[in-house]
Amino acid sequence: MHKNIFHQQGLVSRQDRELQAAHKSVILWFTGLSGAGKSTLAHAIEKALFEQNCRTFVVDGDNVRHGLCHDLGFSDTDRQENIRRIGEMSKLFLDAGVIVLTAFISPFQADRQRVRNLVKENEFIEIYCKAELNVCEKRDVKGLYAKARRGEIKDFTGISSPYEPPQQPELILDTGVETLDACVVKVLDYLKKQSVIIS
Numbered sequence: 001m002h003k004n005i006f007h008q009q010g011l012v013s014r015q016d017r018e019l020q021a022a023h024k025s026v027i028l029w030f031t032g033l034s035g036a037g038k039s040t041l042a043h044a045i046e047k048a049l050f051e052q053n054c055r056t057f058v059v060d061g062d063n064v065r066h067g068l069c070h071d072l073g074f075s076d077t078d079r080q081e082n083i084r085r086i087g088e089m090s091k092l093f094l095d096a097g098v099i100v101l102t103a104f105i106s107p108f109q110a111d112r113q114r115v116r117n118l119v120k121e122n123e124f125i126e127i128y129c130k131a132e133l134n135v136c137e138k139r140d141v142k143g144l145y146a147k148a149r150r151g152e153i154k155d156f157t158g159i160s161s162p163y164e165p166p167q168q169p170e171l172i173l174d175t176g177v178e179t180l181d182a183c184v185v186k187v188l189d190y191l192k193k194q195s196v197i198i199s
Contacts, residue, residue: 017097021055024196025094027119028101028187031112031166032129033158034144035136037175037183038103041129044184046101054099054197059086061104074155080111087115094123099196107157109164122194126169127187131176133158 018024028045030038039060046056065072069085072078083106093100106112116124136158137145148156155161166172171190173183191197 014095014097021053021097022198023054023099025055025097026099026122026191026196027090027094027115027124028099028127029090029106029112029115029124030101030103030127030129031106031169032175033131033133033136033163034105034156035139036129036131037139037180038105038129040180041127041173041175041183041187042101042103044180045187048184048188049099049197052197055097056099056101057093059090059093059100059102059104074161076108076155076161079107083108083111083115087118090115091118094119105157105163107161107163109167112166125171125190125194126166127171127173128166128169129173129175130165131174135176 014025028042030042032038039058039062042058042060046058049056064082064086068089069082072082083104086102086104090100090102112126116126118124140146144153144156145159147153148159153160157163171187173186175183188197
């Protein structure tokens with residue numbers, strides 16, 4: 001870091017924001033194969049939390065690549081940089097007192113661990129959306145798996161690029177079998193048990 005860059009402390013603290021919001025700020029990190037239901041689940045949970053007056057925001061993989069990460073491709077190096085940027089942005093959301101929900105394949109364990117290391121213990125909640133590859137392919141409305149199978153998309157996770165499942169995630173949701181509502185309930189129950197939300 002440049003020696004002439006300093007961290008600026010604002011007049012409103014994260015604790016002030018959390019007190020006003022009546023909930024803690026955390027990162028809910030949804031990971032899993034394309035088609036595993038990460039974005040669908042993240043948005044459903046955001047809606048449920050919003051209805052409880054929580055301050056939330058979903059950071060979606062596709063949306064981020066339209067702006068913040070538009071310059072990145074899908075090589076291993078670019079995937080790592082993509083997740084690094086999202087991690088730093090998510091950390092800012094914590095300071096803003098927001099429950100940030102990130103929906104990214106984030107295929108590499110080391111990258112997810114790097115984001116976890118940015119924040120304090122219990123502030124990074126890794127949620128593994130577990131679905132078999134054949135289920136994800138059947139759900140593929142964009143036709144990406146078919147293109148990857150034909151060799152039209154290189155470095156496609158699950159086909160021509162690896163996915164490293166989480167070793168010790170806070171939650172494992174069998175999104176290939178369980179209903180969306182059941183998965184939402186499990187996440188909300190977890191957040192209540194961890195005293196992230198009150199009701």
